[in-house]
Amino acid sequence: MIDFSEFILRVLFAGGGGLVVGLDREIKGKPLGAGTYVLVSIASAALMVVTLNFALSGVSEHGAMTVDPTRLIQGIVGGIGFLGAGAIMSPGDNGRLKGIRSGAAIWAVGSIGIACGLGYLKEAAFISVLVFVVLNIFDWLHIRGQE
Known part of the structure; x- marks a missing residue:
């Protein structure tokens, strides 16, 4: 089992990683704000830890998990796809998709x-x-291409 202090560490660390990416996007005025990136990262970490604890609590007497925690990863990845699609909703002025x-x-x-x-x-x-x-390299290349 993952204890509560480890849960806090993992979730806060995830929030920090999401913040690194989110602030970059926020400063550049991109479609999704920093808070979205932080929340997605925190929620993904929290769901993963809770699922691991749940799976570990259901270990059989033979040491096998009765719950498959990898199924949650599939759900997280699919769910985040909807957020990503929201960032890409409309084409730009040049006919290319934005976001x-x-x-x-x-x-x-x-x-x-x-x-x-x-x-x-x-x-x-x-x-x-x-x-x-990667985001900064491609943003830099995009700006250079417009000059």
Whole structure:
């Protein structure tokens, strides 16, 4: 079982990873605000920890889990897709869709939360930094292409 102090650590760490990505998007005036990224990351981590605890509480006498926690990952990924679709709703003035990177970023933030919920904090930190770098490289390239 994952104790409450570990739960708090994982959820707060997930919120920090979501904040790294969310502030970048917020500062640049992108479709989804920083709060959305933080909430998705926190919720993904919290759901993952609660599900792990639930699954671990149902371990049979032979040591096998009676609940499959990986099914939650599938649900989180699918659910976040709806948020991403909301960021991509309308085409831009040039006929291209807007908000694609924000939609992908919200999905990536879900992976940060899932990693934190599973206890992979170093991996979550790496994902956070990598998403931040990728978003900034492509935003920089986009700006350069307009000059």
